[in-house]
Amino acid sequence: MNVEILSIGDELLIGQTINTNASWLGQQLSAIGARIIKTVSIADTVDAIVNALDATEKDTNCVIITGGLGPTKDDITKHTLCSYFNTTLEIHQPTLDKIEDYFSKRNRPMLETNRQQAALPLNCTILNNSYGTAAGMWFDEKGKVFISLPGVPYEMKGIMTEEGFPRLKEKFSLKSIYHRTALTQGIGESFLAEIIKDWENSIREKGLGLAYLPSPGLVKLRITSYKGAEDADVIDEYFEQLAKLIPEALFGYENDTLPSVIGNLLKEKNLSIGTVESCTTGLLASQITSISGASDYFQGSLLTYSNELKMKIAQVSSENLENFGAVSEQVAIEMAEGGRKNLGVDICISTTGIAGPTGGTEEKPVGLVWIGIALPNKTIARKFIFGDNRERNLQMTVWSALNWLRYELKTN
Amino acid sequence: MNVEILSIGDELLIGQTINTNASWLGQQLSAIGARIIKTVSIADTVDAIVNALDATEKDTNCVIITGGLGPTKDDITKHTLCSYFNTTLEIHQPTLDKIEDYFSKRNRPMLETNRQQAALPLNCTILNNSYGTAAGMWFDEKGKVFISLPGVPYEMKGIMTEEGFPRLKEKFSLKSIYHRTALTQGIGESFLAEIIKDWENSIREKGLGLAYLPSPGLVKLRITSYKGAEDADVIDEYFEQLAKLIPEALFGYENDTLPSVIGNLLKEKNLSIGTVESCTTGLLASQITSISGASDYFQGSLLTYSNELKMKIAQVSSENLENFGAVSEQVAIEMAEGGRKNLGVDICISTTGIAGPTGGTEEKPVGLVWIGIALPNKTIARKFIFGDNRERNLQMTVWSALNWLRYELKTN
Numbered sequence: 001m002n003v004e005i006l007s008i009g010d011e012l013l014i015g016q017t018i019n020t021n022a023s024w025l026g027q028q029l030s031a032i033g034a035r036i037i038k039t040v041s042i043a044d045t046v047d048a049i050v051n052a053l054d055a056t057e058k059d060t061n062c063v064i065i066t067g068g069l070g071p072t073k074d075d076i077t078k079h080t081l082c083s084y085f086n087t088t089l090e091i092h093q094p095t096l097d098k099i100e101d102y103f104s105k106r107n108r109p110m111l112e113t114n115r116q117q118a119a120l121p122l123n124c125t126i127l128n129n130s131y132g133t134a135a136g137m138w139f140d141e142k143g144k145v146f147i148s149l150p151g152v153p154y155e156m157k158g159i160m161t162e163e164g165f166p167r168l169k170e171k172f173s174l175k176s177i178y179h180r181t182a183l184t185q186g187i188g189e190s191f192l193a194e195i196i197k198d199w200e201n202s203i204r205e206k207g208l209g210l211a212y213l214p215s216p217g218l219v220k221l222r223i224t225s226y227k228g229a230e231d232a233d234v235i236d237e238y239f240e241q242l243a244k245l246i247p248e249a250l251f252g253y254e255n256d257t258l259p260s261v262i263g264n265l266l267k268e269k270n271l272s273i274g275t276v277e278s279c280t281t282g283l284l285a286s287q288i289t290s291i292s293g294a295s296d297y298f299q300g301s302l303l304t305y306s307n308e309l310k311m312k313i314a315q316v317s318s319e320n321l322e323n324f325g326a327v328s329e330q331v332a333i334e335m336a337e338g339g340r341k342n343l344g345v346d347i348c349i350s351t352t353g354i355a356g357p358t359g360g361t362e363e364k365p366v367g368l369v370w371i372g373i374a375l376p377n378k379t380i381a382r383k384f385i386f387g388d389n390r391e392r393n394l395q396m397t398v399w400s401a402l403n404w405l406r407y408e409l410k411t412n
Numbered sequence: 413m414n415v416e417i418l419s420i421g422d423e424l425l426i427g428q429t430i431n432t433n434a435s436w437l438g439q440q441l442s443a444i445g446a447r448i449i450k451t452v453s454i455a456d457t458v459d460a461i462v463n464a465l466d467a468t469e470k471d472t473n474c475v476i477i478t479g480g481l482g483p484t485k486d487d488i489t490k491h492t493l494c495s496y497f498n499t500t501l502e503i504h505q506p507t508l509d510k511i512e513d514y515f516s517k518r519n520r521p522m523l524e525t526n527r528q529q530a531a532l533p534l535n536c537t538i539l540n541n542s543y544g545t546a547a548g549m550w551f552d553e554k555g556k557v558f559i560s561l562p563g564v565p566y567e568m569k570g571i572m573t574e575e576g577f578p579r580l581k582e583k584f585s586l587k588s589i590y591h592r593t594a595l596t597q598g599i600g601e602s603f604l605a606e607i608i609k610d611w612e613n614s615i616r617e618k619g620l621g622l623a624y625l626p627s628p629g630l631v632k633l634r635i636t637s638y639k640g641a642e643d644a645d646v647i648d649e650y651f652e653q654l655a656k657l658i659p660e661a662l663f664g665y666e667n668d669t670l671p672s673v674i675g676n677l678l679k680e681k682n683l684s685i686g687t688v689e690s691c692t693t694g695l696l697a698s699q700i701t702s703i704s705g706a707s708d709y710f711q712g713s714l715l716t717y718s719n720e721l722k723m724k725i726a727q728v729s730s731e732n733l734e735n736f737g738a739v740s741e742q743v744a745i746e747m748a749e750g751g752r753k754n755l756g757v758d759i760c761i762s763t764t765g766i767a768g769p770t771g772g773t774e775e776k777p778v779g780l781v782w783i784g785i786a787l788p789n790k791t792i793a794r795k796f797i798f799g800d801n802r803e804r805n806l807q808m809t810v811w812s813a814l815n816w817l818r819y820e821l822k823t824n
Contacts, residue, residue: 011625013448014591015438016632019431022453026427036425038464041434041451052450055467071602072624073612111606131799133602152626154801179426190483190545194523200485212484213423214564220428275715281701282694285715289693292770294717300725301715303687303697309712309755313725343721358704389566 001172002060003029005039006052008067008077009151012041021066021156028160032169033177034062044068049080053146061144062168067151069134071113078137081148082121085141089119092126092135099133127163131155136163145171178225180235181213182242183256184249185403189214192221196245203238216392217399248407258402259291265409266297271346271376275301276314276339278326279353279369284398299345304335314338327352327364332381336372340379348374349401350381356390367393371401373408380408413584414472415441417451418464420479420489421563424453433478433568440572444581445589446474456480461492465558473556474580479563481546483525490549493560494533497553501531504538504547511545539575543567548575557583590637592647593625594654595668596661597815601626604633608657615650628804629811660819670814671699671706677821678709683758683788687713688726688751690738691765691781696810711757716747726750739764739776744793748784752791760786761813762793768802779805783813785820792820 005025011017022039029036037060042048044067056063068077082089096118103110117133120126127136127147134150136159147164149156184192189212193200203210208231209224223238225231243250252261266273275284285301288294302313307326310316315338320330335350353369360366367386372379384400386393417437423429434451441448449472454460456479468475480489494501508530515522529545532538539548539559546562548571559576561568596604601624605612615622620643621636635650637643655662664673678685687696697713700706714725719738722728727750732742747762765781772778779798784791796812798805 010623011632011634012435013438013451014442015435015440016593016625016634017627018435023424023427023430026425028427030426037455038460039425039453043449048450070624070626072605073616074621074623108603111602113605114602154799154804181428190523190526191520193484193525204485209486211422211486212482213428214482215429220423222423222428277694280698281710282689282697282713282715285694285717286692286698289717298693298717300717300721301694301713302725303694303713303715305697305701305707305710305712312756313712313714313754342725344724387566392566 001034001062001168002037002057003034003062003064004037004056004060006056006063006065007039007041007151008044008049008065009041010043012067013043021151021153024153024157025064025066025160028165030177030179032165034168034172035177044074044076046076046080049077050084053084056144061172063144063146064164065146065148066156069117069148069150070152071111071117071133077148078121081137081139081146085121085123085139085146087121087123090122091118092120093118095120095126095128095135098128102133125167127159127167129155129159130162131158136160138164138167178228178231178235179222180232180239181220181222181254182239182250183252184219184221184246185217185251185258185399187219187246187249189219192219192246192249196221196242199238199241199245206234208235217396249403251403251406257291258399258406259287259289259294262288262402262406262409263291263294263297265406266347267293269409271409272297272299272344273347273349274299274339274343274345276335276343276348276350277301277303278305278310278335278351279355280351280394280397281305283394284349284351284401287398287402299343302339302342310335313342315342325364327354327368327370329370329381329383332370332372333374333379336374336381337379340374346376347405349405350374351397351401353384353393353397355393355397356388369393369397369400371397371404373401373405375408375412413446413474413580414449414469415446415474415476416449416468416472418468418475418477419451419453419563420456420461420477421453422455424479425455433563433565436565436569437476437478437572440577442589442591444577446580446584447589456486456488458488458492461489462496465496468556473584475556475558476576477558477560478568481529481560481562482564483523483529483545489560490533493549493551493558497533497535497551497558499533499535502534503530504532505530506540507532507538507547510540514545537579539571539579541567541571542574543570548572550576550579590640590643590647591634592644592651593632593634593666594651594662595664596631596633596658597629597663597670597811599631599658599661601631604631604658604661608633608654611650611653611657618646620647629808661815663815663818669703670811670818671701671703674700674814674818674821675703675706675709677818678759679705681821683821684709684711684756685759685761686711686751686755686757688747688755688760688762689713689715690717690722690747690763691767692763692806692809693717695806696761696763696813699810699814711755714751714754722747725754727754737776739766739780739782741782741793741795744782744784745786745791748786748793749791752786758788759817761817762786763809763813765796765805765809767805767809768800781805781809781812783809783816785813785817787820787824 356366768778
């Protein structure tokens with residue numbers, strides 16, 4: 001099953017919206033063994049849509065189209081597909097019932113534009129939308145399957161999960177591609193490649209693929225087998241070797257995240273956690289709580305952005321602030337210890353740094369961050385030097401803090 | 413100038429990486445008056461790259477290629493372009509000097525793979541990369557400009573900003589497209605369309621375009637003129653009318669964000685702010701501090717995830733927690749007032765809600781959120797009912813809180 005993803009909307013081309021739909025579809029389709037040939041974004045004009053439909057590759061047998069199904073006038077996908085596939089619109093009663101129900105449940109009046117969303121092409125299969133008013137459409141035409149979906153992410157995801165993927169699995173006999181991914185933090189891509197050079201060569205000699213997938217602070221290593229799950233054991237062995245090569249950096253596999261790995265360790269050891277954050281202003285706490293069940297171990301945080309609050313609520317001493325500055329080992333240590341005490345938690349992580357773009361000096365440049373960890377038996381602090389980019393520095397700080405804590409929890 | 417953006421990398425197709433490069437390029441290119449025809453993502457194979465280069469549209473005169481320039485073995489773009497354009501690689505001394513300098517500055521040894529990144533095609537113009545080791549390449553071939561860039565976002569952005577855009581502006585005489593965007597929060601797309609129906613019709617009758625760009629909790633309204641800036645005044649008048657139609661929802665224009673609008677109002681009124689967050693665990697604080705200069709008004713926050721901490725550090729009473737529950741008007745009010753006092757700020761926003769996926773009851777379903785605002789002269793709380801999706805609920809909570817505060821600051 002070879003898929004193209006076609007995303008419709010000027011907002012994608014001019015960059016007002018990031019195309020997260022294509023990446024989600026890519027993930028889900030890979031997981032069921034489909035191969036994504038390409039993803040294309042085009043303008044919401046009849047010509048652009050027709051050209052893109054005409055230009056699908058010969059060996060593509062499924063085209064998934066997102067966008068342009070809303071109730072407003074710039075939504076033209078339905079009408080364009082209707083004329084492309086030579087069919088007409090008719091009110092689809094079950095969809096109309098759903099839409100009426102949707103509005104009555106929310107105590108909102110239903111508009112004529114919403115009613116028109118139940119006017120659907122006669123020759124397609126309707127894919128039910130449980131999360132909104134634009135139904136999905138499945139056309140079997142010209143030897144290909146065309147699926148048209150709304151662009152609103154949670155509606156698109158709902159339709160595909162409930163209706164689209166089950167039908168695709170049934171329709172196509174899928175050749176399975178087997179991916180396994182190891183997740184690393186703290187080592188840049190070129191360095192990592194040097195450290196694992198022999199390991200990588202051995203993988204390629206076995207006929208497997210290796211891809212480096214870098215994102216700020218993280219590098220994913222993905223091994224691919226085109227023979228499918230029969231290579232699972234071989235790949236597992238490679239990952240066991242990798243864990244010995246880079247124990248500090250390797251933090252998990254597949255859908256693991258630093259918050260989920262930390263969460264499991266904290267639950268296992270029955271430890272509670274909190275944070276005292278300056279430069280990251282809650283990004284660390286929001287990562288820790290991004291997973292279900294975090295209330296088992298996460299208690300709360302103090303975001304001490306100003307020096308006054310560092311002293312007032314986190315027990316940082318005015319002497320250390322004056323002598324060493326807010327971005328210093330001493331203050332990171334005091335913040336972690338003060339938070340551990342005032343929040344009443346077993347472990348407290350602190351962050352204090354100069355995220356940029358302003359605030360740097362010769363001695364303390366933008367990118368300098370101190371992270372502290374107060375544990376039941378010791379408090380430690382570590383200096384990190386990141387780069388010039390604020391957003392990246394904050395993200396790196398969060399990942400570095402969590403991965404360092406993971407390693408401490410794992411080895412102590 | 414008609415542009416195609418070609419992104420290379422399996423990680424994009426299988427959705428392990430979201431293509432933020434294409435959206436950034438789209439924004440920047442629109443701003444200089446280029447028209448983006450389509451954006452395409454393909455696999456990192458020679459065949460896929462060659463096919464995509466062959467398939468660029470006739471009326472495209474610039475192709476911007478991202479990805480596949482790294483130092484590792486799966487990076488094949490440079491070699492593929494080299495053979496596609498019939499040229500050879502040679503060490504480019506200025507680039508090699510830069511790379512050597514890059515590594516010596518960071519006290520890291522330089523590897524042979526890094527040295528090879530200075531091997532560049534003979535017949536292209538080298539675009540300097542100040543942020544990494546992979547240079548950009550500019551080919552004038554087959555009547556089109558082809559620009560090849562690394563996929564790492566900040567390197568790609570740096571090369572385009574310093575080298576790519578200035579050269580493109582010089583090379584092409586650009587027809588200017590004029591966009592103006594108004595930003596709204598709190599009214600769904602269909603409702604908004606109904607409210608502004610007459611306004612919208614009048615815009616279309618003037619030959620201008622109107623697009624609705626929804627994202628969770630926000631709808632952007634973009635008016636487009638293909639005649640260029642000569643329509644600026646007409647568009648400004650339309651936005652003035654819009655501000656009267658939806659004063660609570662309309663919060664800004666263009667690159668305004670709720671944090672920047674709030675920040676300006678706080679500075680203007682010389683007021684300090686803090687937050688006491690439960691369900692949002694720092695997302696509200698991190699939004700407020702996402703802009704430069706936030707330390708002028710933002711002091712800090714208490715993230716009281718557990719009920720113990722709500723009582724201990726935010727002065728919530730055990731009676732209210734017992735009688736009304738943590739997600740209640742009474743607790744939202746106490747959190748905001750307790751935070752205002754303990755943080756020593758003029759204004760304090762509180763959030764307490766059931767973000768999901770678990771924790772809902774019949775009486776208090778997932779999606780229920782109370783937001784409190786303690787102002788110098790009054791404390792108010794408001795109930796919101798969002799949906800089933802955790803991430804979306806949190807985002808809606810943050811936007812709703814900020815937009816409500818904006819409206820209070822503006823009208824009081």
